[in-house]
Amino acid sequence: MPIQKLNTRKDTKGFESVETKTLSEQVFNELKDAIIAGDLEQGSKITEDGLAKQYGISRGPLREAIRRLEAIRLLVRIPHAGMRVVTLTTEIMEEIYTVREALEGMSARLAAQRMSDDDIRSLSVLLDKHQNSIDESQGKHYLQHEGNLDFHFRIASASNNQWLIDLLSSELYQLLRMCRQRSGQTPARPSKAIQEHRSIVEAIQTRDPELAELLMRRHISGAWKIVKELLDKEEAEDQSEQVKHIEEQA
Amino acid sequence: MPIQKLNTRKDTKGFESVETKTLSEQVFNELKDAIIAGDLEQGSKITEDGLAKQYGISRGPLREAIRRLEAIRLLVRIPHAGMRVVTLTTEIMEEIYTVREALEGMSARLAAQRMSDDDIRSLSVLLDKHQNSIDESQGKHYLQHEGNLDFHFRIASASNNQWLIDLLSSELYQLLRMCRQRSGQTPARPSKAIQEHRSIVEAIQTRDPELAELLMRRHISGAWKIVKELLDKEEAEDQSEQVKHIEEQA
DNA sequence: TAAAACTACTTTGTTGACAATTTCTGCATA
DNA sequence: TATGCAGAAATTGTCAACAAAGTAGTTTTA
Numbered sequence: 001m002p003i004q005k006l007n008t009r010k011d012t013k014g015f016e017s018v019e020t021k022t023l024s025e026q027v028f029n030e031l032k033d034a035i036i037a038g039d040l041e042q043g044s045k046i047t048e049d050g051l052a053k054q055y056g057i058s059r060g061p062l063r064e065a066i067r068r069l070e071a072i073r074l075l076v077r078i079p080h081a082g083m084r085v086v087t088l089t090t091e092i093m094e095e096i097y098t099v100r101e102a103l104e105g106m107s108a109r110l111a112a113q114r115m116s117d118d119d120i121r122s123l124s125v126l127l128d129k130h131q132n133s134i135d136e137s138q139g140k141h142y143l144q145h146e147g148n149l150d151f152h153f154r155i156a157s158a159s160n161n162q163w164l165i166d167l168l169s170s171e172l173y174q175l176l177r178m179c180r181q182r183s184g185q186t187p188a189r190p191s192k193a194i195q196e197h198r199s200i201v202e203a204i205q206t207r208d209p210e211l212a213e214l215l216m217r218r219h220i221s222g223a224w225k226i227v228k229e230l231l232d233k234e235e236a237e238d239q240s241e242q243v244k245h246i247e248e249q250a
Numbered sequence: 251m252p253i254q255k256l257n258t259r260k261d262t263k264g265f266e267s268v269e270t271k272t273l274s275e276q277v278f279n280e281l282k283d284a285i286i287a288g289d290l291e292q293g294s295k296i297t298e299d300g301l302a303k304q305y306g307i308s309r310g311p312l313r314e315a316i317r318r319l320e321a322i323r324l325l326v327r328i329p330h331a332g333m334r335v336v337t338l339t340t341e342i343m344e345e346i347y348t349v350r351e352a353l354e355g356m357s358a359r360l361a362a363q364r365m366s367d368d369d370i371r372s373l374s375v376l377l378d379k380h381q382n383s384i385d386e387s388q389g390k391h392y393l394q395h396e397g398n399l400d401f402h403f404r405i406a407s408a409s410n411n412q413w414l415i416d417l418l419s420s421e422l423y424q425l426l427r428m429c430r431q432r433s434g435q436t437p438a439r440p441s442k443a444i445q446e447h448r449s450i451v452e453a454i455q456t457r458d459p460e461l462a463e464l465l466m467r468r469h470i471s472g473a474w475k476i477v478k479e480l481l482d483k484e485e486a487e488d489q490s491e492q493v494k495h496i497e498e499q500a
Numbered sequence: 501t502a503a504a505a506c507t508a509c510t511t512t513g514t515t516g517a518c519a520a521t522t523t524c525t526g527c528a529t530a
Numbered sequence: 531t532a533t534g535c536a537g538a539a540a541t542t543g544t545c546a547a548c549a550a551a552g553t554a555g556t557t558t559t560a
Contacts, residue, residue, distance in 0.1 A: 071321035
């Protein structure tokens with residue numbers, strides 16, 4: 001499906017909308033979304049020529065887009081063996097959650113020092129909304145997940161540290177979205193998560209950096225434990241299914 | 251000074267030597283080193299054509315190199331106003347030290363859990379060497395600084411978390427080198443630093459993750475405080491010099 | 501039959517030219 | 531003297547063709 005050339009489209013980097021116009025940018029975004037949404041399968045091999053034809057552009061801009069995707073770790077380049085879409089193994093996901101714990105913990109600490117009272121209030125309102133949407137719609141995991149990211153993004157922003165914001169929003173959160181895609185994880189225990197979010201906001205409100213950091217880190221490492229359990233269970237199921245397959249063939 | 255084409259040169263990414271061969275890689279490294287060493291002045295404007303001619307290659311590979319430099323934040327792209335070498339303001343440096351504190355703290359924690367006994371011993375030996383080189387050569391700040399980075403890099407490696415390793419070695423440490431370049435900072439209080447390094451190794455040795463993280467974070471935030479003082483003093487001097495200039499003109 | 505070498509094919513790396521923007525500069529006008 | 535409007539110059543964006551390197555499949559030979 002070739003994209004329309006020269007149409008200005010929206011960019012969702014850092015949750016804010018910016019108009020893009022170079023082909024390289026467009027393709028970068030198209031590819032990013034395709035990878036995150038799972039349209040480009042994990043681990044699948046991609047060729048420059050194939051993508052260039054698919055998107056109807058020449059290889060020049062495409063290569064630049066690829067380099068950028070590489071930089072945010074959505075593509076991996078195996079020297080002399082082409083490019084592949086990243087494969088999110090359990091190990092890699094653990095690495096991501098670990099880095100996230102460190103960075104978001106620091107964000108929370110800074111937010112407790114720097115976030116404006118207005119922003120804190122607004123964050124509190126956001127949590128109310130989340131609460132409502134959980135009560136109402138049991139099934140809309142998608143929105144819940146985005147809301148979850150929204151909460152974390154606001155705290156990152158409040159850190160007022162551009163490095164933290166960039167690392168989290170343009171790299172880690174993209175991968176996190178992808179994690180969800182992998183086997184449609186439901187956000188684990190939504191109400192418990194909100195509860196934890198509330199404690200974090202409370203710590204920020206009382207301007208307690210240490211506590212805010214501690215709670216955020218606990219929140220994230222707790223989330224990882226649950227995700228990991230899900231993944232392990234899945235893996236076990238896959239295994240047994242493979243065994244069944246083999247038995248059938250025998 | 252055009253580089254020789256097709257000569258295989260060494261790459262120092264992550265402190266290990268790898269042969270590179272594409273022009274894009276070569277120029278990426280050349281430019282990176284030039285920026286870090288200060289050959290390309292901070293904040294100076296650069297043009298694709300200019301660099302392409304200077305390095306004797308076409309703009310294609312150069313653009314890819316530029317995109318990568320951009321990704322590791324050595325170049326900043328101001329839309330429609332060209333590219334500039336990053337300018338390390340005090341604010342940006344503070345951001346870097348903050349992120350570093352979070353990531354290296356986490357590294358130290360993981361190292362305490364995962365580093366092999368052999369590696370710990372070897373790290374201890376490294377500190378002995380540093381001690382010696384301080385005792386002997388008072389003046390060789392350069393080596394001291396590299397040694398310092400070496401220590402930190404080893405701990406990052408021991409985390410066994412590829413994300414942490416990459417973020418630290420391919421992004422933060424590059425900038426850190428550049429910080430030193432800015433006004434030839436002497437590594438602040440070398441003997442005290444070594445002492446702190448020793449405590450960190452000790453915590454790792456006794457497999458105490460919490461303590462290792464705490465000490466590492468304290469070490470880095472302490473280092474920042476000293477660097478900041480130096481920078482502030484410099485700035486004040488610059489100010490007064492400017493005032494003098496104005497007075498002379500008046 | 502298995503290993504080695506050659507050939508054809510695929511994919512990535514590189515280039516120079518062309519097109520589209522944007523910035524700069526000088527001139528006319530109020 | 532300030533302001534705004536050409537036109538020119540410089541710069542970035544895009545393309546298509548060429549070159550080099552690697553891969554796979556086939557043939558040949560031991």
